[in-house]
Every structure is written in C-alpha cells, then in structure tokens.
Amino acid sequence: MPEREYLAGEFFLSGDDACAEGAISAGCRFFAGYPITPATEIAERMSERLPEVGGNYIQMEDELGSMAAVLGASWAGTKAMTATSGPGFSLMMENIGLGIMTETPCVVVNIQRGGPSTGLPTLTGQGDMMQARWGSHGPYSIIALSPSSPQELYDLTIRAFNLSEKYRLPVLVMSEAATGHMYEKVVIPPSGEIELLARRKPTVPPEAYLPFAPDTDLVPPMANAGEGYRLHVTGLTHDERGYPAMTVEAQDRLVRRLVDKIERNKADIIALEEDGTGDAEVVICSYGVSARVSQIAVERARGEGIRVGLLRLITVWPFPDDRVRELARQVKAFVVPEINYGQIALEVERCACGLAKVVLVPHMGGRVHAPELILEAVRQAAR
C-alpha cells in the first residue's frame, strides 16, 4: 500500500482540498476536469493524490469532454468525478443529461461563483441552484447536496458517491467559493469507519440480463463494460434491454422511473438540520454558506426574544416539500437568505402554499450576507 493511500486524522484544509480527500476516501479513482476558478484546487489535489492511490487524473480540453470522460470511466467500473464552477457547469449540462438517461453513477462538484456568464470568478455565489435542478433538457430528477463547511465538503462528497452508486445518477455537490476557499479543521476518520456503498451488480448470467430492468426500488443493477454482458447503452429513449424505443409508451415508462426512483426514495435521500424549529414563529430556510451566516442571525434574534428556528437544507434536491409544508402550518413566515435573486425561495413559496409568508433575503453575489440583513428580515417577519 502506498504510504499516502488513506489520510486519517485531523487536518487544516480548504473546502476544495477536503472535497478531494472526501472523494479519495469514497474510493473515487478517476477525475477528469478543466481548470476553473474557484474549483481548480480540487483538480490540483486530485492530480497529485490519484496516482498515489492507483487512480487516474486526466485534464480534458473542456468541460464537455470532462463530463463525457467521467461517464465513460464510470461505465469502465470506476468511481469517477469532476469539479467545476458556473461556466463549466453550463457546459456539463449536456452530459449530465446523458448520465441521467443512461443511469450512470458519478459525482459533479460545483464550487459556485458570481454569475451570470463570467461574472465574479474569484468571488462567491449561489446562483446555480435552479440550474442544478433543471439545467439539462427534458424532464428528470436530480440529487444535489449543499455543504456548509470544509468538513461537510469532505463528508458530503462521500455521501454523494454513495447516493450516486445507490440510485445510479450523477449526484451534484453544490458548494460555493466561500466554503471551497475556507480553511478549517477537517477530521478524516479511520478508513474502516466510513460507510461506502458499492454498485449493485447483476446476479444473472449475461443472456438473462436486462440492463435497464429495475429492482423494487426502481434502480436496475449495473454491469460494467468489459464484463461480458454485451451492453447497449444509449441516450435515446430505450426499453429494458437498453435498445432504442421511439414510442410514447417507452418514453412514459422510462421517464417516470427516472423521476420516481428519486422522488419515491426521498426519505432516504433528504438530510436536513434543524435548530429550534419546534416552537418557532419564524424559520430561516437556507443552505451552504448562507445557512452558516444565518446561524448568527438566529442567535441574535433569540437574544431579542424572537422564536426563530433554522432549517438547513443539506440535501437541496430533491426538495424537502413535506417538511416545509408541515412548518408552513406552524410558522408566521420563512426567511430565505441566498446568494442569488431568489431560487430556493421559490421552492419554499411553492411548499408554503400561502399558509406562511416567504421573505427572500437576496444577495447578488461576491460576498456572504451581513448577518444584520438576515436579522432585520427575521424581525420584520416576526412582527
């Protein structure tokens, strides 16, 4: 075993570096990428670490190619990932769609920066949250996780790999420059203590194998290329053999399953963190670095006697509809701080169904919110 195969212990790491270590701990052995601020450090660390653990780093000509290579590597039987930021994320949408359609496990990390377009390359943003949900064409469901610290970039990168292998799709880690470039203590547990999920393999011989026939959880077992199964995998609408099927019925069957395998397993996928929501009259609903800033506002508001809670979305997609609906019956208002002009706030509004007010605290990007902004919104909402 190479000396640096697995790092366990306490480290002072940036979020980007922690993300790379999370990938290594998760068993990721392939990274294809293209340099982009503020995600480059992930590629740099992977280029150094992967050869130490018997993996491969390849620098592609663009993000279109990076995403395609990640899918190819996954079908070769390797846990594979890429990392990027807004402009590259836009280019990856094409093959994220192919990953959804062909049910290819892999992880895509987006260290968000200010946008649109080239925007603020070195400064933070959370403007890609809806793109994460809907950015590739056609109807589908996605899984996206939102870490609030370097430690969580480590932890959630591992979880992203587990979810991608379990549900067979690209899983998105939606972080932002503020967290990716933040240095903090990161604890890497001993290797045996991390739960890792492996790809479910077919249990039948090749001649009896239907590559897209699902198990009861709607996820089909997956054979890799080179294992003798003679797979056909296509981005066209296909039947359970994987063969193109250009019919309304095949489309209905496939698309429903691709969506339902996520929606029906929400209880397993969704992770939330709640603080003081039990008797809250106002709940701040936030994610990523914005949830962290919100914590300061929560403490100050409580000091002023306001019953305020924090609902932190660790899983952003699929959206926790049920919990937000429940809270909407209890609270006067939701306050939603995010570094964009209102994206997740729209989801909260949808689920609140007019039962509670939804107050967006937008920030156009480049910096995190001043806690006072959020505090003031909480005060107004509590009135």
Added chain:
Amino acid sequence: MKKHPLDDYLRVARMPHIWCPGCGLGLVVNCFLRGLLRSQLNLDKVVIVSGIGCTGRAAGYINLDSFHTTHGRAVPFATGLKVANPELEVVVISGDGDLVAIGGNHLIHAARRNTDLTVLCVNNFVYGMTGGQMGPTTPLTARTTTSRGGSVDRPFNIPHLAAASGAAYVARWTTAHVRRLEKAVTEALLKKGFSLVEIVSPCPTYYGRMNKQVTGLDQMKYFRDNSVIKSGIDPKGVGIEVNGPIVVGKFIDRG
C-alpha cells in the same frame, strides 16, 4: 432463413436497421467486424462508442459492449473508458459531422495525447440524419440542403488534421475498398496509440442525389473510378474536391 456469417456479432433483434438503400454504413459495419475478428482481440473487452448521426447508430447494431452517447462526445467518453480500464479495446465509430465539427476539439486533443483509441470516421460529406445539410467535410461548391447554390466553406482534410494533431496511425479508404478497409481496421485496432481511419462512404439520399451521383451505385462507381492509392504520402495534399479524385491509402503509421 440462412444465417449471415456475421450474425453472431450483430444485434439481429434490432434488424432491419434504419439506414437508407444505397448507404455505405452496412459495408462499414461489415468491414469493421471482419477486421475486428482478424485482430483476434478478446471480444468481451472490445467496446464500441458512437456519437449522434447515421453512423452514430452503428453502436446499436454491433453485439459488443456499446455506447451511443451525445453529439460530438464519443471520443471523450471513449477516453474515460480507456483511461479508467486500459484492458478495454475502445473503438469510436462515428460520422464526420459528429467527430470533426461538433466533436472536432475532442478529436484533435485525443490525437495530441495519443490516447490508445481506434476511431473510424465515416465521411459522407453531409449531415445525413437531419436531412443532408452541409458539414465540415462538404467539398467546396457541393450542393446540400443548406448550400443549394454550392458550399462556400473550405472542408477539413481529415487525415491531415489527425496526422498534424499527433495520431499514430492514419488511413483513408472508401466503401469500395472493402479488403483494404478490413485490413486497415485490423492494423488500427492493434496499433498502440491513437488511430484514425477515414472511410469515405455514399449518401445517395442526400449528397449523391444533389451532386449528380444519384444512386448508391453511382457513388460507389465514382469511388472506384476516382480513387488513387498513395500510401505513405504526406496527407497534407489529400483534400477532397467535388467530384474530384480521392486519394486513399495508409498515410501515417508511427512506430
């Protein structure tokens, strides 16, 4: 019904295929399979990757591990397969529009890296699947559905592009050169490094019909009568002009 000798390597359940009468893609698949069998490679380790277009459908008819990916991205997808598992013998079969226009950047970079891939680039001079529009290889002045008055853009010379980008093996044959094409497939498969075989192929439905070669047979006769074998020459000069000679041969075979 009598079995075709290559039925074992085809997904017969998917026949009839979608290709038009007179199309050259049947010949391409035939030559590929014969060249593959001659290479003696372990077929469980051979993977076919296609992009989008008429040629892109080849992956779906060949009974090997096969991936029909997105438009232009067959080469980087294949790169991921090969890098992650070097035991795989990864073959890209796709069209000129897919590989040289929308996927052109990936093609030259894979050649630059000299990634151990085999690329069969089927060139019919147009975008067939969408109805015969001009593409990156349409000869100057050739008529297509988006160049009714004749194409005004200079085409790519594919062997020159691949060779200049660093490919280890570069050849061009037409569908009228089945034995030589079959041999080139074997050589390309066994070549360590990036191999590209351009296969000039008829599209009577669109290209032929609009350029005075109305049937597939007309195009095949044109290939037969106008091809000049010049193996070993610098591919710089092998660009194709409308209804002009087609220089074929093995141009690059680096040790």
